[in-house]
Amino acid sequence: MTVRTDLTALLRQIPAVAYALLLYGFIFLPVLVLVTFSFQESRVPVPPFDGPSLQWYQAILEDRRLMSALANSIVVALVSSAVSVILGFLAAFALARFTLPGSKFFQGLLTAPLTVSYLIIAMGLLITFNEFGVPKSLLTIGIGHVVINLPLCFAILYSQMGEHQRNVEQAARDLGANEWQVMLLISVPMLWPALFASFFLSVTFSWDEFIIAFMVSKFDVTLPVEIWSMLRSGLNPKTNAIGSLVFLFSFVIVLFLDLVVFRNRKT
Amino acid sequence: MQGQSGKSRGWALLTPALLWTLLFFMMPLLIMGTYSFWERAGMKLVRSASLANYEKFFDKTYFVGSLVNSIEVTVIVTVVSVLLAYPLAWILAERVPRRWQRMALILAILPFWTSYVVRSYSWLLVLSEGGIISNFLLDVGITADPVSFANNRGATVIGFVHFFVMLLTLTIYANLVQLPPSYRKAAADLGAGPVQSFVHIILPLTLPGIMVGAFLTFVLCIGDYITPQILGGNRELLLPQTMMLQISRRSDFPMASALAMILMLVISVVYIACARWLKLDRV
Numbered sequence: 001m002t003v004r005t006d007l008t009a010l011l012r013q014i015p016a017v018a019y020a021l022l023l024y025g026f027i028f029l030p031v032l033v034l035v036t037f038s039f040q041e042s043r044v045p046v047p048p049f050d051g052p053s054l055q056w057y058q059a060i061l062e063d064r065r066l067m068s069a070l071a072n073s074i075v076v077a078l079v080s081s082a083v084s085v086i087l088g089f090l091a092a093f094a095l096a097r098f099t100l101p102g103s104k105f106f107q108g109l110l111t112a113p114l115t116v117s118y119l120i121i122a123m124g125l126l127i128t129f130n131e132f133g134v135p136k137s138l139l140t141i142g143i144g145h146v147v148i149n150l151p152l153c154f155a156i157l158y159s160q161m162g163e164h165q166r167n168v169e170q171a172a173r174d175l176g177a178n179e180w181q182v183m184l185l186i187s188v189p190m191l192w193p194a195l196f197a198s199f200f201l202s203v204t205f206s207w208d209e210f211i212i213a214f215m216v217s218k219f220d221v222t223l224p225v226e227i228w229s230m231l232r233s234g235l236n237p238k239t240n241a242i243g244s245l246v247f248l249f250s251f252v253i254v255l256f257l258d259l260v261v262f263r264n265r266k267t
Numbered sequence: 268m269q270g271q272s273g274k275s276r277g278w279a280l281l282t283p284a285l286l287w288t289l290l291f292f293m294m295p296l297l298i299m300g301t302y303s304f305w306e307r308a309g310m311k312l313v314r315s316a317s318l319a320n321y322e323k324f325f326d327k328t329y330f331v332g333s334l335v336n337s338i339e340v341t342v343i344v345t346v347v348s349v350l351l352a353y354p355l356a357w358i359l360a361e362r363v364p365r366r367w368q369r370m371a372l373i374l375a376i377l378p379f380w381t382s383y384v385v386r387s388y389s390w391l392l393v394l395s396e397g398g399i400i401s402n403f404l405l406d407v408g409i410t411a412d413p414v415s416f417a418n419n420r421g422a423t424v425i426g427f428v429h430f431f432v433m434l435l436t437l438t439i440y441a442n443l444v445q446l447p448p449s450y451r452k453a454a455a456d457l458g459a460g461p462v463q464s465f466v467h468i469i470l471p472l473t474l475p476g477i478m479v480g481a482f483l484t485f486v487l488c489i490g491d492y493i494t495p496q497i498l499g500g501n502r503e504l505l506l507p508q509t510m511m512l513q514i515s516r517r518s519d520f521p522m523a524s525a526l527a528m529i530l531m532l533v534i535s536v537v538y539i540a541c542a543r544w545l546k547l548d549r550v
Contacts, residue, residue: 030389091284098277117490124295243385
C-alpha cells in the first residue's frame with residue numbers, strides 16, 4: 001500500500017470518527033458534569049468549578065436519611081432479587097422439564113409484566129394495597145420489584161434449560177437420584193452462570209427502580225426516592241455526590257457481571 | 268417422571284410464580300380496570316359502573332392535551348433516537364476493529380448505568396440557567412445574560428434521547444454484527460454500489476432490530492414520569508404527569524385508573540401495528 005492510498009483511506013474515516021466523537025460527547029456530557037461538580041467547593045454545582053473538595057461526600061455520609069435509604073435499597077434489592085430468581089427458576093424448571101397442559105399459556109402469563117409500563121404496574125399495586133388496607137412499606141416495594149424481575153429471571157432461565165442438561169439430569173435420575181437431588185445437585189450447578197446473571201440483573205433493576213418504590217412507600221424509602229426528594233431543593237452538589245456514588249456502584253456490578261459471569265459462559 | 272405424580276410435582280413447582288403473577292400483577296390490573304369505571308364524588312368513592320371518567324377524559328383538553336403531548340414527544344424521541352443511534356451502531360460494527368468493538372460498545376452505553384433519576388438531574392445541570400451550556404454561551408459572547416434551556420419540551424426530549432440513543436445503539440449493533448459479510452460482497456459482485464447495497468440489503472435486514480428497539484423506546488418513553496417531571500417544567504404536562512397529579516393532588520384514583528387504561532390501550536394499539544416486525548421471542 002502506498003502512502004497516498006493510506007492517506008485517502010484515513011481521510012475517508014474522518015466523518016465516521018467525527019460523528020462517533022460527537023455522539024460519545026453527547027452521551028458522556030451529563031455524567032462528566034455530574035461527577036466533576038460533585039467535587040465543587042461552593043454550594044451550587046455550576047461553573048466556575050472551584051474545587052476539588054470532598055465536603056459533599058462527607059455530607060452524604062453524615063446524612064441519616066440518605067444512609068438509611070441506601071440500606072433499604074440494598075435490602076430490597078437483595079431480597080426481591082433472591083425471591084425472583086428462586087420463583088423464576090422453579091417455574092422455568094417446571095415448564096421445561098414437565099409436559100404440562102397449557103404450558104405456552106403459562107409462559108405468556110409469566111412474561112406478561114414485561115410488556116406493561118412500570119407506571120401502570122405501580123398504580124395497580126397502589127390501588128390494590130389501598131383497597132385491602134395493606135400498609136405501604138419496604139415489603140410492598142419488594143413485592144413490586146419481584147413483579148418486574150420475576151418475568152426476566154424466568155425468561156433467562158427458561159431459555160438456558162437446553163437438551164444437554166436434560167440428558168445429564170436423566171442420567172442422574174437413572175442412577176437413583178430423586179427429583180430434589182436432580183434439581184439441586186445437577187440443574188442448579190449447570191445453570192449457575194444464568195442464575196448469577198439473572199440475580200445481578202434483578203439487583204441493578206431493583207436498585208434503580210423509582211416509580212414503584214415511590215408510589216407504594218411511605219416512611220421507609222429506597223435511595224432513588226430519597227434522591228428524588230433531594231431534588232426539591234434544586235441544584236445541589238450533595239445530589240451530585242450521591243449520584244456519582246450510585247453510578248460507581250452500578251458500574252461495578254455491571255463490570256463484575258461482564259467480567260465474571262458472561263466471560264465464564266463463553267469458555 | 269411423566270406419570271401422574273410427576274405432573275403434580277410440575278404443577279407444585281410452577282405454582283409459586285404463577286400465584287405471584289396472578290396476585291400482584293393480574294389482580295391489580297383488574298382492580299384498576301374496575302376502578303376506572305367508578306367515580307370519586309367529594310372524598311367518597313362511588314362504586315357503580317359508569318363511563319364518567321372516560322367522558323371527562325375526552326371532554327377536557329387538559330386530559331386529551333396531555334395524551335397528545337405524550338404521543339408527540341414520544342414520536343419525536345423515537346425518530347430522533349433511531350436516526351442518531353443507527354450511524355453510531357454502524358460505525359461500531361463496521362469501522363471499529365473487531366477487538367476494540369466490545370470496549371467501544373461498553374463505553375457507549377456506560378452512562379446507561381447511572382440511576383434514572385440522577386441522569387435527568389445531570390441534564391438539569393447542563394441545561395439550566397447558569398449551567399454548562401449557558402456558561403459556555405456567555406463565555407463565547409453569544410448571549411449577554413444567563414439563559415435557561417430547561418423546563419420545556421426540548422429539555423424533556425434531550426433527556427429522553429440521551430437514554431434511548433444508548434439503548435438503540437445496543438439493539439441495532441447486535442443486529443448489524445449478525446449480518447454475514449458475504450451478503451454485502453454478493454451485492455457488490457452483482458454491481459451494487461455502497462448506497463444501493465445499504466438501502467436494499469443492510470437496511471431491510473436490520474429493520475427487525477430497529478423496530479424492536481423503536482417499540483421498546485416508545486413503550487418506555489410514553490410511560491415515563493421522571494424525565495418530563497424533572498426537565499419539562501409545568502407549562503406542558505405529559506400523560507404520566509397528569510396521572511400522578513390525579514393521585515397526589517386530588518386522590519382521584521378512578522380518574523387516574525382511567526388514564527392508566529388509556530395509556531395501556533395506546534401501547535396495545537402501537538404493539539398491534541408493529542406486531543409483524545416484533546418477534547419478541549427472538550430477542
